[in-house]
Amino acid sequence: MQQQKRQNQKGNSIKFEQEEWISRLPDEILIRILSSLTVKQAQMTSVLSTRWRYLWTHINCLNFGYNRSPKRSEYIDWVNKVCSSIQSPRIEEFRMISNLDEKAKDNVDKWLDFAMEKRVKDLELVMSMNPRDPDRYIFSYPATFSSYITNKHLRSLNLRYVNISGATLEHFLLHCQSLEQISICESKFLTTLKVGGGSYPLLNLKSLEISYCPILTDLKISAPNLSNFQYQGQQIRLHVENAPLLCHVYIGGHSGDRxxxxxxxxxxxxxxxxxxxxxxxxxxxxxxxxxxxxxxxxxxxxxxxxxxxxxxxxxxxxxxxxxxxxxxxxxxxxxxxxxxxxxxxxxxxxxxxxxxxxxxxxxxxxxxxxxxxxxxxxxxxxxxxxxxxxxxxxxxxxxxxxxxxxxxxxxxxxxxxxxxxxxxxxxxxxxxxxxx
Structure with a gap:
């Protein structure tokens, strides 16, 4: 009994020392660690001590994880509270995978506006993944945002199961010239798209993916630093010019297509x-x-x-x-x-x-x-x-x-x-x- 008691005391002592060691780290390092977690995981650390209570509000990566809950109103309220609590002047990432659709447009628009104002670098939005959903969220720029926001910091844009038209996307790209990676998948509004060239050359663009956009007919690409291109879907009129560095390609067709x-x-x-x-x-x-x-x-x-x-x-x-x-x-x-x-x-x-x-x-x-x-x-x-x-x-x-x-x-x-x-x-x- 005494031996077991001593072992428990020793184990508790080691655990206490580990916790003390973590607590001795400066706030900057702790915030960096918390930023690598999902928002929900980072929030859970607020109960550790008084010092940790608001530490999570300074994270600069907002990864909301995958929302499986059918209670959409609770999820919306939670995201709203998170956005209003964030103290960091800038955010590196804004990632959301949810089952929200066009009915939640006002809130989703507000979150994207928040991310752009925080000069987000990596933006990923994966919405309702039901292919039969008639009310899929519509990305509408500049109406989505409170004002014309030119983001010189945005590096990657990933939109999946989000309806966006070619004109809207081109307008958005015109104000985000620092983009290095673009991925648009499962958009039912995309018919024609011009990426780069003309008034927005996209000199930093290195990776482009356009996949499973069922009514797409024309895709024009002009990007002098593009190295990676991926297309999956039906046969389209594809025009690629001024892509001297292109070296990695993925091409996938639908049934019946050569x-x-x-x-x-x-x-x-x-x-x-x-x-x-x-x-x-x-x-x-x-x-x-x-x-x-x-x-x-x-x-x-x-x-x-x-x-x-x-x-x-x-x-x-x-x-x-x-x-x-x-x-x-x-x-x-x-x-x-x-x-x-x-x-x-x-x-x-x-x-x-x-x-x-x-x-x-x-x-x-x-x-x-x-x-x-x-x-x-x-x-x-x-x-x-x-x-x-x-x-x-x-x-x-x-x-x-x-x-x-x-x-x-x-x-x-x-x-x-x-x-x-x-x-x-x-x-x-x-x-x-x-x-x-």
């Missing part, structure tokens, strides 16, 4: 791309994959080092598409395949594949997420590894891409084991490391 239009729009920049991600969707159910003749004749991705292909559907067409596409990537070092919903429809691929495999002298890593033990896919890995003399690592993950490395739902059938064993025997050599 990506040829995107390649042609980016044809002037293909030779300088270093990483490329292709989201092929389910288009092969409607149209067979098709490689533009330009890839076979003149287009070369001579700077491409990493290629990721996200595919769904019939494995035969996808694998042939990939093999044909690889002919335009002579210096590729890493190939990553993210595969889902594969079907084993075409056994003739085994014969057709032989003529399509070309040497890949620089390929070092092959990674397959969502590996399924179909003969065509096994043969694909065998043929590709045989054509890559510098291949060092083959990584295979049977779990689906959205649950990578999660094997809990995988059923290892006898056929899977047999084909997997065949793959091991044919791929593993002294120079190739095989990773499951």
């Amino acid at each position: 990506l040829t239009w995107a390649f042609r729009a980016l044809s002037s920049y293909l030779c300088q791309l270093q990483t490329l991600v292709l989201g092929l969707g389910l288009f092969e159910f409607y149209n067979p994959p098709w490689i533009p003749m330009e890839f076979q004749q003149s287009w070369k991705l001579s700077s491409l080092r990493e290629l990721t292909v996200r595919v769904s559907g019939r494995d035969c067409e996808h694998l042939l598409f990939i093999l044909l596409f690889l002919k335009a990537t002579p210096f590729l070092e890493k190939l990553r395949l993210e595969m889902e919903y594969l079907l084993n429809k075409n056994a003739k691929l085994l014969e057709e594949m032989t003529d399509e495999v070309c040497p890949h002298k620089y390929l070092k890593v092959l990674e397959i997420i969502g590996f399924t033990a179909f003969p065509n896919l096994v043969e694909f890995v065998k043929r590709l590894s045989g054509a890559a003399p510098k291949l060092e690592t083959v990584i295979v993950d049977p779990s689906p891409p959205w649950k990578a490395s999660d094997l809990s739902q995988i059923v290892f059938t006898k056929q899977f084991e047999q084909l997997f064993d065949m793959l091991l025997k044919s791929v593993i050599t002294e120079r190739i490391e095989f990773v499951l």
